[in-house]
Amino acid sequence: MLLCIDTGNTNTVFALWDGEEFLCTFRTSTEWQRTADQYFVWWSTLLAHHKIEAQIDEVIISSTVPRVVFNLRVMADRYFDTRPYVVGKPDCLLPVPARVDEGTAIGPDRLVNTAGAFDRHGGDLIVVDFGTATTFDVVAEDGAYVGGVIAPGVNLSLEALHQAAAALPHVDITKPQSVIGTNTVDCMQSGVFWGYVGLVNGICERIKGEYDRPMTVVGTGGLAPLFSSGYALFDTIEDDLTMHGLTVIHRFNKDNNT
Ligand SMILES: Nc1ncnc2c1ncn2[C@@H]1O[C@H](COP(=O)(O)OP(=O)(O)O)[C@@H](O)[C@H]1O
Ligand SMILES: CC(C)(COP(=O)(O)O)[C@@H](O)C(=O)NCCC(=O)O
Numbered sequence: 001m002l003l004c005i006d007t008g009n010t011n012t013v014f015a016l017w018d019g020e021e022f023l024c025t026f027r028t029s030t031e032w033q034r035t036a037d038q039y040f041v042w043w044s045t046l047l048a049h050h051k052i053e054a055q056i057d058e059v060i061i062s063s064t065v066p067r068v069v070f071n072l073r074v075m076a077d078r079y080f081d082t083r084p085y086v087v088g089k090p091d092c093l094l095p096v097p098a099r100v101d102e103g104t105a106i107g108p109d110r111l112v113n114t115a116g117a118f119d120r121h122g123g124d125l126i127v128v129d130f131g132t133a134t135t136f137d138v139v140a141e142d143g144a145y146v147g148g149v150i151a152p153g154v155n156l157s158l159e160a161l162h163q164a165a166a167a168l169p170h171v172d173i174t175k176p177q178s179v180i181g182t183n184t185v186d187c188m189q190s191g192v193f194w195g196y197v198g199l200v201n202g203i204c205e206r207i208k209g210e211y212d213r214p215m216t217v218v219g220t221g222g223l224a225p226l227f228s229s230g231y232a233l234f235d236t237i238e239d240d241l242t243m244h245g246l247t248v249i250h251r252f253n254k255d256n257n258t
């Protein structure tokens with residue numbers, strides 16, 4: 001079985017792939033200090049709780065936080081006796097190489113989303129992922145990542161308001177009842193929610209304007225459904241896109257004997 005690990009700047013997700021389906025998906029906060037032993041205790045406790053028999057013999061990692069990779073590698077070696085594939089490293093091939101400026105270190109999460117979305121939909125895509133940052137990945141006709149957009153994440157925007165302005169509280173994102181807020185919290189939620197609907201819509205329209213073929217917009221990340229409820233932003237929403245992309249990249253490397 002394949003253990004797929006997706007480390008973002010906020011959360012780290014472990015998912016167990018048996019070759020046909022994901023048997024479980026568990027989430028923990030991303031902390032670079034977390035040791036290999038700590039990951040394993042957390043993981044095996046949840047497996048035992050859910051009564052899942054995991055026979056892991058392979059591991060693939062995507063991490064937007066480089067420091068975390070060391071301890072995840074140690075975990076793969078110590079507990080699963082395997083050398084993991086790490087997306088973005090030279091010994092982990094991509095189904096289609098990216099076409100960007102030389103020397104650019106593309107976020108591995110974006111390469112993984114590209115592979116996952118191309119596998120499901122073919123090319124000419126915009127993948128919008130609501131993580132710590134909100135990323136837009138442009139996937140060309142042949143499946144190459146060819147660039148995109150990085151915008152501040154939704155929670156980051158709300159947190160920045162709270163941090164910078166003494167009278168603004170910490171609030172969670174939700175869809176406001178109306179645009180005109182009649183109290184501070186409603187005003188903040190309206191600014192971020194409708195501001196974000198405008199941002200996603202505006203950026204996708206501009207990308208489509210620069211790209212000379214019709215495009216499909218795929219939304220992913222926990223907040224995609226919330227934003228979609230405000231406006232028809234996406235052609236499809238897939239919350240397992242990153243994990244699917246990890247299985248696609250893993251299979252490609254196996255098929256090519258890397
Ligand atoms: N379903 C959800 N509802 C509300 N907030 C969410 C949801 N999913 C994710 N978030 C929040 O969005 C932010 C980014 O989440 P995540 O996708 O885990 O980011 P990353 O991949 O960058 O670690 C976090 O602050 C998280 O709490
Ligand atoms: C843009 C990101 C911070 C998004 O990461 P996340 O929100 O998943 O934590 C990550 O993809 C990254 O660090 N990218 C490097 C620069 C680039 O992709 O061009």
Ligand SMILES: [K+]
Binds near residue numbers: 129
């Ligand atoms: K992410």
